[in-house]
Amino acid sequence: MSLLLRVELPDVPGSLGRLATAIGSAGGDIEALEIVEKRYDGTAVDDVLLETPPGVMPDSIVSACNALDGVRVVWISRYAAGNNLFLDLEVVEELTAAPDVALERLVDMLPVTFRCEWGAWVGPGDEVLRGTEGAPPNVPYSWADKPVHLDAHEGEDLLCAAPLTGKDIVVLGRRGGPEFLQSELARLGHLAALAASIASRD
Helix, strand or coil: CEEEEEEEEECCCCHHHHHHHHHHHCCCEEEEEEEEEECCCCEEEEEEEEECCCCCCHHHHHHHHHCCCCCEEEEEEECCCCCCCCCHHHHHHHHHHCHHHHHHHHHHHHHHHCCCCEEEEEECCCEEEEECCCCCCCCCCCCCCCCEEECCCCCCCEEEEEECCCCCEEEEEECCCCCCCHHHHHHHHHHHHHHHHHHHHC
């Protein structure tokens, strides 16, 4: 079973080694890791993609990690997007390889890049110009001149958005969590601006 673990840990030498040892002792095998955010308080937030054999429960992974000093599991869930993490550099390579469809390719790649359920290109009037599998047919439009969290009602997906082109925006949705971090909002804004720039040059 593929699992995605988001964990907060001390940003000091040896922390990742201790985390890897704890995950291994609980039966998990790390496939990929990405640093999501480094904080001024001396902590970091990492996403860890791992595989577990049959019979290993996610709770045992969480308990092993939380037993480490200064470590806190923020989120754990099944991960169905394959056995790797799609990095921002790979998104940029895809966009520059096909500038005529840069905006469409951006939307298609965002759910895997940000480990969320769906992405959508939305225009004024709640018009979904392009949505990934899992995106709702109607996504409420809210103009954003910078990357922002969008309001979500209880039980609904967590949402964030960034300006894309003209008055259009790109929206990401996560079911249940974790919350989009400020570093993720900044990344979304950079990628959306880059896609718009690449598309405008075509």
